[in-house]
Amino acid sequence: MSDLRDAALSSKAWPFEEARRLLKRYEKGAPDKGYVLFETGYGPSGLPHIGTFGEVLRTTMVRHAFEQISDIPTKLICFSDDLDGMRKVPGNVPNPEMLQEHLHRPLTVVPDPFGEYESFGHHNNAMLRRFLDTFGFEYEFISAREFYRTGQFDEILLRCAERYDDLMKIMLKSLREERQQTYSIFLPIHPETGRVLYVPMKHVDAKGGTVTFDDETGKEWTLPVTGGNVKLQWKPDFGARWAALGVDFEMYGKEHATNEKIYDAICRTLGARPPEHFSYELFLDDQGQKISKSSGNGISIDEWLSYAATESLSYFMYQKPKTAKRLYFDVIPRAVDEYHQQLRAYPGQDAAQKVNNPVHHIHNGDVPESKMVVPFAMLLNLASVSAAEDKDTLWGFIRRYAPDASAETHPDMDAAAGCAVKYYEDFVAPTKTYRAPSDLEREALSDLRDQLAAYDGPVEDEALQSIVYAVGRDRFEPLRDWFKAIYEVLLGASQGPRFGGFIALYGVEETVALIDKALAGELV
Numbered sequence: 001m002s003d004l005r006d007a008a009l010s011s012k013a014w015p016f017e018e019a020r021r022l023l024k025r026y027e028k029g030a031p032d033k034g035y036v037l038f039e040t041g042y043g044p045s046g047l048p049h050i051g052t053f054g055e056v057l058r059t060t061m062v063r064h065a066f067e068q069i070s071d072i073p074t075k076l077i078c079f080s081d082d083l084d085g086m087r088k089v090p091g092n093v094p095n096p097e098m099l100q101e102h103l104h105r106p107l108t109v110v111p112d113p114f115g116e117y118e119s120f121g122h123h124n125n126a127m128l129r130r131f132l133d134t135f136g137f138e139y140e141f142i143s144a145r146e147f148y149r150t151g152q153f154d155e156i157l158l159r160c161a162e163r164y165d166d167l168m169k170i171m172l173k174s175l176r177e178e179r180q181q182t183y184s185i186f187l188p189i190h191p192e193t194g195r196v197l198y199v200p201m202k203h204v205d206a207k208g209g210t211v212t213f214d215d216e217t218g219k220e221w222t223l224p225v226t227g228g229n230v231k232l233q234w235k236p237d238f239g240a241r242w243a244a245l246g247v248d249f250e251m252y253g254k255e256h257a258t259n260e261k262i263y264d265a266i267c268r269t270l271g272a273r274p275p276e277h278f279s280y281e282l283f284l285d286d287q288g289q290k291i292s293k294s295s296g297n298g299i300s301i302d303e304w305l306s307y308a309a310t311e312s313l314s315y316f317m318y319q320k321p322k323t324a325k326r327l328y329f330d331v332i333p334r335a336v337d338e339y340h341q342q343l344r345a346y347p348g349q350d351a352a353q354k355v356n357n358p359v360h361h362i363h364n365g366d367v368p369e370s371k372m373v374v375p376f377a378m379l380l381n382l383a384s385v386s387a388a389e390d391k392d393t394l395w396g397f398i399r400r401y402a403p404d405a406s407a408e409t410h411p412d413m414d415a416a417a418g419c420a421v422k423y424y425e426d427f428v429a430p431t432k433t434y435r436a437p438s439d440l441e442r443e444a445l446s447d448l449r450d451q452l453a454a455y456d457g458p459v460e461d462e463a464l465q466s467i468v469y470a471v472g473r474d475r476f477e478p479l480r481d482w483f484k485a486i487y488e489v490l491l492g493a494s495q496g497p498r499f500g501g502f503i504a505l506y507g508v509e510e511t512v513a514l515i516d517k518a519l520a521g522e523l524v
Helices: 002-008 014-026 050-069 096-102 120-134 144-149 154-162 164-172 234-245 254-269 301-305 310-318 329-348 351-356 358-362 376-386 391-401 411-431 439-454 461-473 480-491 499-506 508-519
Strands: 036-042 074-080 140-143 186-188 203-205 210-214 220-224 230-232 249-253 276-280
Touching: 002 050, 002 351, 014 036, 014 050, 014 276, 036 050, 036 234, 050 074, 050 120, 050 249, 050 276, 050 301, 050 310, 050 358, 074 120, 074 144, 120 140, 120 301, 140 144, 154 164, 154 230, 154 234, 164 234, 164 254, 186 210, 230 234, 234 254, 249 254, 254 276, 301 310, 310 329, 310 358, 329 358, 329 376, 329 411, 351 358, 376 391, 376 411, 376 480, 376 499, 391 411, 391 499, 439 461, 439 480, 439 508, 461 480, 461 499, 480 508, 499 508
Parallel strands: 036 074, 036 249, 074 140, 249 276
Antiparallel strands: 186 230, 203 210, 210 220
16 A cells, blocks of 8 residues: 555646645645545536536545545535525426526525425435435535525624625626626525525625615615525635635636636635635537536436446546546447456556556545456447347357356446447447448458358457458558448448457357348348
């Protein structure tokens, strides 16, 4: 373990780089609160999307990296801003017309359109926690509604009233002149309508801890800033929450990066030290648009998990957080196979290589053995040519290729086989297009067919790949045109697996029969 810690102290893996930056914060010892606090925030205006999961996962990776280089205890808080008013009706929920009359009311007061929970906010919080629990995150959940109403935020809210003018100066600098006229850091919650009001304050009583304002009808109200009677605007809330909780580290999407100075200034004005930040790039859908909770575009956590294991999603999230990533179904097969490639490499790596390996961060150093004896991409091609309708069909080929493998001894292989059939049916089959071979391709395929028919050597990847390579080497320049022809003519795809490995898995006789079908025009 000491070798790993030494390697971690110089590792260029981004979780360790962030952890070392955070450790400098407490070079002289642990904070007064006794632990380093990581926070991740969630706005439950819509169903949690995969980007929300990614934020918690990446924060957890930094937390684990910190624990490997420091003995200071840590804690992770997931904070839900569920006292926020519902600004618009999400487009991906049932009964949207029912929600219309509840616009601008706190999400924890808006009825649940799904009819399952106390409110829409409670529903979305439950969905978030279910997602996080699925992945085994260790976290403490905090609801803004409870945070405000139970008095946990009262001290900071009273300080906001005392330092109202200073906080307003910070905010007004960032606003257009028109917005400045009506802006207040405080948003009162109307005692009668329950709506979150965006109105200017007539008076802020620092000593009494109250605010006075007129509602939309012109009626004057005075409310205490404590007890959940008001909430803070989202930018002040960010910095005030840091001050109230003593947050040491928070990451967020790049849309927040321009507000970092505001958040920090709010936190400092309230007498606290701002946390360390980490800004990540956005996730995009298949059209290159930012994914969002309210529109429900992109891919959901549940959708990913119906086609691949949780670890493949964690692997995808680990990669290059500072780079915008297209997050759609076609990234899944590569994520699965690359994850298992890294698993297989891990045991033979030295300490420096291990701490730079993504699986070290995915599994917090307790890295399992890969049982994937066949790549996921290969399973997809196998499902295609065998017309597999269930994983049992694939297992017939897998057991011949790897006789010692079984569903019991290789559970990740078994799960991947089932996922491959489903993925093939949903995404590959609908777009599959075979073509007839050209004269040159027909000649090469005929040669390959004859050599395989006469082959009596070991049914091994490399030996069979040598035959495939030799057939194409003297006929195609560049050689990739030969492999492209194989995929398009035999598999109905523009790309595919290493074909020698495919033959070893599918079977030599079966591949000969497949080529015969292609040459006879039966696949087109």
